[in-house]
Amino acid sequence: MENLVIMQQICKFSCKNVLFKRALLIMTAWSLCVFLVGTVLPGIFKISGLNENIDFFQLFFHNSLISLFLFFGVFSYGIVSFLVSGINFLFFGMQIRAAVDKYSFLVVAKRIFSHAIFEVPSIIISSSFGLILLLHFFNYRQSVDWHRFFKNSFFIFTVVAFLNLAAALVETFVSSRWSL
Numbered sequence: 001m002e003n004l005v006i007m008q009q010i011c012k013f014s015c016k017n018v019l020f021k022r023a024l025l026i027m028t029a030w031s032l033c034v035f036l037v038g039t040v041l042p043g044i045f046k047i048s049g050l051n052e053n054i055d056f057f058q059l060f061f062h063n064s065l066i067s068l069f070l071f072f073g074v075f076s077y078g079i080v081s082f083l084v085s086g087i088n089f090l091f092f093g094m095q096i097r098a099a100v101d102k103y104s105f106l107v108v109a110k111r112i113f114s115h116a117i118f119e120v121p122s123i124i125i126s127s128s129f130g131l132i133l134l135l136h137f138f139n140y141r142q143s144v145d146w147h148r149f150f151k152n153s154f155f156i157f158t159v160v161a162f163l164n165l166a167a168a169l170v171e172t173f174v175s176s177r178w179s180l
Contacts, residue, residue, distance in 0.1 A: 023129070034086045038096075040097075071153075121163055
């Protein structure tokens with residue numbers, strides 16, 4: 001029942017916030033393009049084996065730190081969020097390419113997909129929030145309603161924290177248990 005309430009609040013927020021929808025669209029397209037470029041580039045990564053000893057707290061801290069960094073990119077009018085998410089997805093594409101070259105697509109997909117369905121939206125949502133002030137400036141050219149801004153930022157960061165929690169749990173207890 002609580003999940004239904006959370007999903008209704010997410011839908012309510014995204015339906016009312018046109019700028020956030022635009023930011024999501026922009027960052028999703030950007031991330032996908034940069035990821036695809038990363039899969040085409042010859043990798044600089046040498047995959048020696050996928051880490052079997054993954055600590056939940058280390059993963060959660062790492063994912064949350066990246067999300068927080070992307071989230072606070074809003075104060076650079078999205079420049080930091082745009083660059084950091086681009087670099088992140090470029091390296092992710094290069095790592096996927098190197099792992100697929102060493103193992104196979106199915107092995108890598110089995111290992112990564114289960115937690116990537118939580119981790120990738122977390123990164124995209126965080127970086128999308130980074131574009132909000134820039135899009136607000138270009139669309140409205142008026143001052144920001146800071147009360148609404150901080151209320152929305154708290155809601156978005158809560159959703160991102162739950163996504164990071166789910167990604168860390170799945171990566172620690174499900175993805176890392178599948179052998180190569």
